[in-house]
Amino acid sequence: MELEHHIENNICTISIEGKLVHHTVAEVKTYAKPLFTYDVIQGVILNLEKVSFLDSTGIGIIIFLFREFEKQKVPLVVCQIQESIFQILQMAGLDRMVKFFSTEEEALKSFHEG
16 A cells, blocks of 8 residues: 655645555554645645455545544545446445545536535
């Protein structure tokens, strides 16, 4: 599992590569925890382009990140997700909670619209 982030124009993009499964979600939580306290962040893009697989704990970590940033009044969106993983998240009902975008550019634009 590889994680990286960058902050540009107060929008934090977190990119995840690998599998979001039981033994990797703790690493995601540990990685993201300091980001919850960054006052400068006004939005978060979770780029899942390189996530090859996820299980129920992977779904859970996305919900966890959404809720933790929501507590800080920071919206979280997801982008560049593989179709098979999107279908899993849709079946879990995440599309009713989190906005999904095809590209990172579309996700970024969503923070600057109305």
